[in-house]
Amino acid sequence: MQPDTPHATFDGLDLRALAERLGTPLYVYSASAMRAQIASLQSALGGMNALICFAVKANPNRGVLSLMNAQGVGADIVSVGELRRALQAGIPAERIVFSGVGKTDAEMTEALDAGILRFNVESHDELVALQCAALERGVLARASVRINPDVDAFTPAKISTGKAENKFGVSIHEARRWFSARHELDHVELDGLHVHIGSQILELGPFREAFQRVAAFWKELTASGHPIASIDVGGGLGVCYREGHDQPVHAADYVAVVREALAGFEGQLLFEPGRYLVGEAGVLLTRVIRVKHGDERQFLVLDAAMNDLARPSLYDAWHDIVPVTGEVRPMTSYDIVGPVCETGDTFARARTLPACSSGDLLMIRTAGAYGASMASTYNSRPLAAEVLVDAGRYAVVRQRQRFEDMVAGETAAHHWETA
Ligand code: LLP
Numbered sequence: 001m002q003p004d005t006p007h008a009t010f011d012g013l014d015l016r017a018l019a020e021r022l023g024t025p026l027y028v029y030s031a032s033a034m035r036a037q038i039a040s041l042q043s044a045l046g047g048m049n050a051l052i053c054f055a056v057k058a059n060p061n062r063g064v065l066s067l068m069n070a071q072g073v074g075a076d077i078v079s080v081g082e083l084r085r086a087l088q089a090g091i092p093a094e095r096i097v098f099s100g101v102g103k104t105d106a107e108m109t110e111a112l113d114a115g116i117l118r119f120n121v122e123s124h125d126e127l128v129a130l131q132c133a134a135l136e137r138g139v140l141a142r143a144s145v146r147i148n149p150d151v152d153a154f155t156p157a158k159i160s161t162g163k164a165e166n167k168f169g170v171s172i173h174e175a176r177r178w179f180s181a182r183h184e185l186d187h188v189e190l191d192g193l194h195v196h197i198g199s200q201i202l203e204l205g206p207f208r209e210a211f212q213r214v215a216a217f218w219k220e221l222t223a224s225g226h227p228i229a230s231i232d233v234g235g236g237l238g239v240c241y242r243e244g245h246d247q248p249v250h251a252a253d254y255v256a257v258v259r260e261a262l263a264g265f266e267g268q269l270l271f272e273p274g275r276y277l278v279g280e281a282g283v284l285l286t287r288v289i290r291v292k293h294g295d296e297r298q299f300l301v302l303d304a305a306m307n308d309l310a311r312p313s314l315y316d317a318w319h320d321i322v323p324v325t326g327e328v329r330p331m332t333s334y335d336i337v338g339p340v341c342e343t344g345d346t347f348a349r350a351r352t353l354p355a356c357s358s359g360d361l362l363m364i365r366t367a368g369a370y371g372a373s374m375a376s377t378y379n380s381r382p383l384a385a386e387v388l389v390d391a392g393r394y395a396v397v398r399q400r401q402r403f404e405d406m407v408a409g410e411t412a413a414h415h416w417e418t419a
Contacts, residue, residue: 012392025304031390033281044255056082058274058369063397065089076272108133118142120194134187144192153198153206196234211261232270239279275369282368305338307378313344324361329354
């Protein structure tokens with residue numbers, strides 16, 4: 001039997017009342033939990049010349065970004081869409097770094113015009129394009145080279161980034177050539193290193209290995225007359241998706257690894273955490289639409305689906321799912337699925353929960369990162385609403401999408417034209 005659940009309130013707010021008022025599926029984020037994560041990292045960084053740039057892709061909601069800004073956190077962006085969101089949320093350009101393998105000329109120009117802190121450059125082609133964009137604008141672009149350290153972070157293959165076979169960054173060998181020729185590109189100040197080896201990393205070893213490689217390269221560059229003003233250690237800190245199973249590393253232990261590997265570095269250290277700052281601070285509230293008793297399995301069909309939270313279907317990712325009910329009920333095994341017409345629309349298989357009936361409220365935990373940010377309208381399902389909760393109060397930071405907004409921009413009539 002399941003005891004009275006402790007999950008009825010979230011950051012001081014009654015979740016049942018919230019779901020009643022705003023409907024489901026509903027993303028709920030705890031401002032207090034986000035601030036606590038930021039504070040844990042900031043306090044570990046005490047005394048260092050360091051800036052945290054939140055990886056906007058994890059949760060680009062401007063309500064979340066403005067919370068980041070209020071805590072002195074900057075932004076790591078990968079598109080002009082993210083740039084505009086960050087700026088609109090008040091994050092100053094000098095706290096914004098631009099990563100990503102496919103920045104277009106227009107995107108680089110817009111970021112240069114905004115005056116961002118620096119570009120994390122991922123290929124020689126991009127370096128040359130950045131020089132052209134900066135030359136045209138008559139400005140100097142500050143740049144870091146993203147090093148691919150060829151380290152295995154033991155993350156799922158689809159989110160691994162730091163191995164030689166991945167599309168990200170360049171080898172130290174190639175980066176060395178860039179520095180030797182850096183004076184040929186007079187509108188790019190190439191004086192930084194960047195590394196990001198993957199996501200949802202639950203061990204310190206891969207970080208240590210990567211940072212040590214970067215440190216050796218920084219020392220080599222300095223010795224050969226190429227001063228390094230900035231080292232960006234990327235993101236990747238894992239969080240707990242499965243209670244009693246995932247053991248995230250502590251911010252203090254992670255920062256100790258950075259301090260040790262980069263001891264003696266006097267420039268600015270940049271950190272790009274995404275998931276760590278927001279993952280555990282968010283839940284997806286959803287109701288059971290139907291309990292289906294199959295011949296072999298029992299299914300819970302939720303009103304949330306793979307379009308709302310893609311991680312389980314995309315990566316086979318585990319998310320704890322718990323009832324938001326105070327009742328004591330017998331434990332039952334369910335396959336927990338969404339209503340989308342795909343077998344992959346499955347949140348969990350053979351998961352044991354207190355027996356459910358239609359209308360019951362559940363929460364899918366650790367949904368604050370790569371949840372709403374990866375949502376789509378597949379099956380013409382409108383994007384879920386998002387709410388920020390702060391010590392018993394809530395603010396809707398995204399209205400539930402209306403049908404009219406979902407189809408805005410489409411036309412049923414065919415206005416044929418020629419190119
Ligand atoms: N910096 C760079 C250059 C990145 O590519 C990423 C994430 C981050 C920072 C932030 O990583 P984090 O601290 O959040 O691990 N959709 C996947 C995760 C993809 C991560 C992509 N890059 C998921 O849901 O697990």
